[in-house]
Amino acid sequence: MVGAAGPLAAARPVIFAQMVDDPSGHPDIFPAEKKQQKERQRLFRIIEDLVKWENATNETVLQLEAQGLGLESYASDLNPVAVLINKAMIEIPPKFAGKPPVNPVAQRQKAQMGKRWRGAQGLAEDVRYYGQWMRDEAETRIGHL
Structure with a gap:
């Protein structure tokens, strides 16, 4: 393996x-x-x-x-x-199965979408959002290095 x-x-x-x-x-x-x-x-x-x-x-x-x-x-x-x-x-x-994401963008869209979050989709959405946020912060702080 x-x-x-x-x-x-x-x-x-x-x-x-x-x-x-x-x-x-x-x-x-x-x-x-x-x-x-x-x-x-x-x-x-x-x-x-x-x-x-x-x-x-x-x-x-x-x-x-x-x-x-x-x-x-x-x-x-x-x-x-x-x-x-x-x-x-x-x-x-x-x-986190079946739970919606908690990131601010998802919270704003929650009322508009009415989407059901199956499995770990909400968690995956939060990981994508906060991963991008961390990447952007790192770029801002140390990108010049």
Whole structure:
């Protein structure tokens, strides 16, 4: 695996597989072997989707992760950069899920737009706004250097 993306992508299917029972454990729902096998194949397809890095922003797939199962997510790494990336991708966005941005421009536009903020869109908008603000401040203060 390369960089912080590899461990995150690998953790998704492992967590899912640990949290979901095999269909044979629920004979009341899947009484016949054929039904169990069909459900097992459906679960395998979900695991295949979870392992793909390009699904990191696919909301349908993300709903199946540990957070979607109502669990808290934890991640660790010896590399502090990987820890920061994991925090930014796993721990912080759910705290702001569905919330609007708080930056002044978004606040002025809020009444006009009537937009619903899905997932971490509001947080992403604030990161863009304040990141640009910091860049502009740095340019003003030390740009001549």
